[in-house]
Amino acid sequence: AQSVTQPDIHITVSEGASLELRCNYSYGATPYLFWYVQSPGQGLQLLLKYFSGDTLVQGIKGFEAEFKRSQSSFNLRKPSVHWSDAAEYFCAVAPRGNQGGKLIFGQGTELSVKP
């Protein structure tokens, strides 16, 4: 069955520390891959997406993600976390060729940032 797994429900990092949020997917073929962020009281905002090509994808707010086909992973990273990065982060996939707008989301990882 198609699925997206974010193994960490909650992560706490210190401000200025590096961050890696994990995402694994289970699909027949490599899907399109996305990371979204949801700040309190806000909607989901697209951070970055991978369709093809360079496996290291740059996004907004200093985030990047690396697609690793061999590991079926698409982990999100940031070299230095800011307090404003505290939010919930969602990994999502869409099947290649999907034209209906259906995204399949992971459980989400809540990020807390310590001063």
Place this chain on the structure above:
Amino acid sequence: EPEVTQTPSHQVTQMGQEVILRCVPISNHLYFYWYRQILGQKVEFLVSFYNNEISEKSEIFDDQFSVERPDGSNFTLKIRSTKLEDSAMYFCASSEGIGATNEKLFFGSGTQLSVL
């Protein structure tokens, strides 16, 4: 940046009542979506809508659910007879072009529906 607007932010209803959740997509967008997130669970796709028709729907989107674009600006989700398990955060989204794969989806901040 343009926004998708959802009203109300929180709606409380009694089991068995009809509820309508409202969304104002971004003005030049043509594709509209509803997702929901039950507390502690994943965000789930409900339905996509284009050209006054449903493009795709999930198993969740049964006969109790319907969507409508009643005028040029609103996009609504109606639940005919709410159940306790319909309690969730409902997200509306829109995109300029077709599908999530080619276009950026803009999400609203959600309507928290509580069914008592």
